Amino acid sequence: MCRWCHWVAACVLVCLAACRHAAVEPVCDSDGHCYRLTADAVISSPVAWDWDGDGIKEIVVSSWDGFFYLVDHRLRDLPGWPKWSGKGFFSSPALADLDTDGTPEMLVGSEAGRRFAWRFDGADVAGFPIDLGYPIWASPTVLDAQRIAIGDRSRMRVFDRDGQAAAGWPQPIEGWPDATAAAGRGILALTTLTPGDVSKGWIYAWRENGELLDGYPVELKMDSDSSPALADLDGKGKLWIIFGDDQGWLHVMDLDSRERAGFPVRSRGPKPGPTPTPHPPGGNVYSIEASPAVADLEGDGRYEIAVGSWDGRMYVWDDAGALRPGWPVVVENQIISSAALGDHFLIALQRA
């Protein structure tokens, strides 16, 4: 390499290192409402925790701009943060106290396929990052004993807290999980899709020791991006796996892969007025890509299932597959995020 070429290369590297930092200052108004511009989309859901013990929570959130942020309540970077990964992050962070010191570490998967685990001081947890070799959109699922479940292109993986494969794992899967695994009562459930081909998806269910349940996987007629919910709908100790698919069906299956009476039920599809553009191309406007939320909304002792669709409607079905009175509600755009159920009914919409 020529002498000046070395100089140019050094300048480029210095510039890359300096320019990389997303040093956009947060803006706060007099009411204390703050926002901060990132250089690319934030798909990730934030998680809050009071790491420094001052009574005010800090916030972790990742972005496609390449950064994983740890900020204070006024959105200011904490020392040693943010973290950088070349292709950024789609995945939402999860918290787990991997070293059992009483303070949770932050877990996230990157677009470049690496599973990170950081301490509050910014140090990597021993054994991390782990290279899964394919983009990670799913969020880590934290199991008992600080084990972490996450799928990659052909395997469902469960790691122990040192980043080593847990006994019985990984297990082979068809497709790739966009969705986050559901875990409860010793069961793990996961939906998968086929990158580049919307015609195939699967639902898997295992015991936490890696044993595949009889009747699983079930091949779906189209992709699924919907992270399953697990619920004991009848209060009799029998778990149901609840998830949507890209054909617009909401499934409720038992642990033998039998659909519950009254299910599956389907979204209504096209409606008058502007129709959201299905994604990916060839996708389906009926798609239920959001994750179902399950709660007894009216306090009558029976669960309802709330989930939105690409058709721009928010649905609430009862535990027998009947729409609840007043539902679905038409909204202005497709719904791909999951409802938060509390005293109020919350969903996030993409800008039209």
Ligand SMILES: [Ca+2]
């Ligand atoms: Ca704090």
Ligand SMILES: [Ca+2]
């Ligand atoms: Ca810890």
Ligand SMILES: [Ca+2]
């Ligand atoms: Ca899809």
Ligand SMILES: [Ca+2]
């Ligand atoms: Ca109810």
